[in-house]
Amino acid sequence: MEDDVSQAPASRSVSLEKRRSMILAGVLAGLMGSLASKKVVARAYPDRPIRWIVPWPPGGGADLLARILQVRLGQFLGQPVVIENRGGAAGNIGASAGARANPDGYTMTFAYSATHSINPLVFKTMPFAQSDFAPVIFLTMVPQVLVINANLPARNIRELIELSKKRQITYGSAAPGSLGHLGGELFASMTGANMLHIPYRGGGPALSAVLSGEIDALIGVPVVLKPHIAAGKLRALGVTVAKRTSVLPDVPTIAESGVPTFNVSSWNGVLVPAGTPAAVVAALNAAFNKTLQDPKVREQLTDAGYEMVGGEPAAFSQFITSELEKWKPIVKRIDLHVE
Numbered sequence: 001m002e003d004d005v006s007q008a009p010a011s012r013s014v015s016l017e018k019r020r021s022m023i024l025a026g027v028l029a030g031l032m033g034s035l036a037s038k039k040v041v042a043r044a045y046p047d048r049p050i051r052w053i054v055p056w057p058p059g060g061g062a063d064l065l066a067r068i069l070q071v072r073l074g075q076f077l078g079q080p081v082v083i084e085n086r087g088g089a090a091g092n093i094g095a096s097a098g099a100r101a102n103p104d105g106y107t108m109t110f111a112y113s114a115t116h117s118i119n120p121l122v123f124k125t126m127p128f129a130q131s132d133f134a135p136v137i138f139l140t141m142v143p144q145v146l147v148i149n150a151n152l153p154a155r156n157i158r159e160l161i162e163l164s165k166k167r168q169i170t171y172g173s174a175a176p177g178s179l180g181h182l183g184g185e186l187f188a189s190m191t192g193a194n195m196l197h198i199p200y201r202g203g204g205p206a207l208s209a210v211l212s213g214e215i216d217a218l219i220g221v222p223v224v225l226k227p228h229i230a231a232g233k234l235r236a237l238g239v240t241v242a243k244r245t246s247v248l249p250d251v252p253t254i255a256e257s258g259v260p261t262f263n264v265s266s267w268n269g270v271l272v273p274a275g276t277p278a279a280v281v282a283a284l285n286a287a288f289n290k291t292l293q294d295p296k297v298r299e300q301l302t303d304a305g306y307e308m309v310g311g312e313p314a315a316f317s318q319f320i321t322s323e324l325e326k327w328k329p330i331v332k333r334i335d336l337h338v339e
Contacts (some may be wrong), residue, residue, distance in 0.1 A: 045105060045280055049080040053101075054110040055094025057087040061221075062112055065140065065268055068300045069291050076287040090177075090338075091115030092127055099132035103273040105280035108136065111269040114179060117323035121331040122177045122338045130320065133271040136281055137288045138316035140306040142266045144183060144240040145248060147225055148217045149210055150233055157191075157238045157257035160217075164193040171217040172198045172206035177336055180206070183219040183240060183264040185330050190259055210234065219264070222247040223305035240264040247305050267309075267323075269316050285313055 052070070056062040066083050074081040086094035091112055098109030111133075120126055146157075154160040160169065173180030176199045188195040198215050200206040203224075210218040211233055218225075218234075222245055228234040229248070238254035239245050242263055254262045270288060272281060291297055292310045301308060 045283055046077055046079040048106065049082050050074075050077065050106050050108060051082050051084055051101075052108045052110060053084050053086055053094050053098045055086055055088075055091035055098075055112065055115060056110075058085050061142070061266075062110055062268065064304065065301075065306065066110055068297060068304070069139075069288070072294050072297050073287055073291045076290045077283075089127075090119055090123075092119060092123065096127035098271065099128040099273060101273050103134075103275035103277075105272065105276055105284065107273065108284070109133065109271045111271045111320075113265070113267045113323065114177070116271075116320055118177055118179070118182065118327055118331075120324065121327055122336050124337055124339060130324075132274055134274050134276050134281055135313040135316040135320070136270040136272055136284050137313065138309045138311055138319055139268045139270060139288065139292070140301060140308055141241065142221060142268075142306055143245040143247075144179065144219050144264055144266070145222045145225060145236050145245070145251060146187070146217065146219050146238045146240065146254065147210065147229065147234040147236050149213050149215075150235050151213060152216055152235070154237070155235070156252075157254055157259065160237055161191050161193045164195065168194045168196050169217055170196045170198050170215040171219070172200050172209050172215045173219070174203040174206055175199055175201070177331075177338060179264065179266050180219045182327055182330055184217075185334055186264060186326075187219075187254070187259070187262065189330065189333065190262055221266075221305060245305070245307070246302065267319075268306075269320075281313060 052066060054062050054066050063085060070081050070083060086097055091114065095109055095115050098107060101107035116130065120130065148154060148160065154163050163169065171184045173184065175181070181197055181199065184195055184197055187193060200209060203220065206218055207220065209215045211228060219240065225234060225236070226247060229236050236248055236251045238257050239248065239251050240254055240262065242253065242255060244251065244253055270284070272284070289310045292308045298308060
C-alpha cells in the first residue's frame with residue numbers, strides 16, 4: 001500500500017505534463033492553421049466583385065471601351081467587374097472618387113487622356129493629384145484625323161498650311177481645353193499655320209459646323225468621321241498619330257506629310273489608389289493584358305477604332321508624364337484656365 005501511495009504523485013505529474021503538451025500542441029496547431037488561412041486569403045485576390053469607376057456618363061466612348069472589356073476581364077479575374085459611371089467636371093468627379101477609394105484592389109479608375117494630361121494644366125483647382133494613383137495598364141489609343149470641309153481648296157497638309165497664309169483657317173472642337181482644341185493649337189505651333197479655334201458645346205455641334213461650312217476644319221475620331229469622308233462631304237488630310245490607322249488606311253499621317261514628331265491621340269488606361277499592394281496591381285495588369293489579347297475583344301476594339309497597347313504599369317506612368325509635358329507649353333501659350 002505504501003508503494004502505491006508513494007507512486008501516485010509521480011503518476012499525476014506525468015498526466016499533467018501530458019495534458020500541458022496536448023494543450024500546447026493544440027494552440028500551436030490553431031496558430032499554424034490561422035496563418036495558413038491568412039496566406040490562402042492573400043492568394044485568393046480577388047474574392048469579391050471589383051468596382052470600376054468610369055468618370056463619364058453611360059453611352060460615351062469611355063463607357064463603351066469599359067463595357068467591351070468588362071465581361072472577359074471578370075472571367076480572367078474570377079470575379080465580376082461592376083462599372084460605376086460617375087460623370088462631371090471633365091472626368092474630375094469620378095477620378096477624385098477613385099483616388100480616395102480604399103487601396104485594396106477593389107476599386108479601379110478608368111483613366112482618360114483629357115482628365116489626366118490636360119485637366120491638371122487648365123483647372124485652377126484639382127480634386128486629385130497624379131500621385132494619388134498607382135498605374136495598372138495603358139489600355140488603348142484612339143487616333144484622330146484632321147478633316148476639312150470638302151469645298152475648301154486644300155488637298156493635303158502642305159496645301160492647308162499654304163492656304164492659311166492667305167486667309168485664316170477656322171477649326172472647331174467640343175470645348176475649350178478638349179483634345180480637338182489643343183491638337184489644333186499644337187498643329188499651329190509646329191507649322192506656323194494661321195488657325196482660329198471656335199469652341200462648341202459638344203462634338204456633335206462641332207461636326208455639324210464643319211459639314212455645313214460654318215468652320216473649315218476639325219480634328220476628330222476616324223470612325224465617327226469616316227461616313228462623311230466616304231460621302232465626299234469632308235476631306236481627310238492627315239492622321240494625327242505616328243502610323244496610319246486601319247480605319248482610314250489611305251490617309252497619310254501628319255508626321256509623314258511634313259510635320260515630324262506630330263502625335264496627338266486620346267488614350268485610356270487603368271489606375272488604382274496609391275498604396276495598393278504591388279501583388280494586386282500585378283494581378284490586375286495580367287488580367288487586363290490577357291483581356292486585350294482575347295480575339296473577340298480585339299475584334300470589337302478594332303471595329304470601334306481603338307488601338308490596343310497593354311504592357312507594364314511603369315510604361316503607363318511614364319506615358320502620362322510625357323503627355324503632361326507635351327501639353328504644358330501649349331496651355332501656357334494660349335493662357336487657358338478653367339475655374
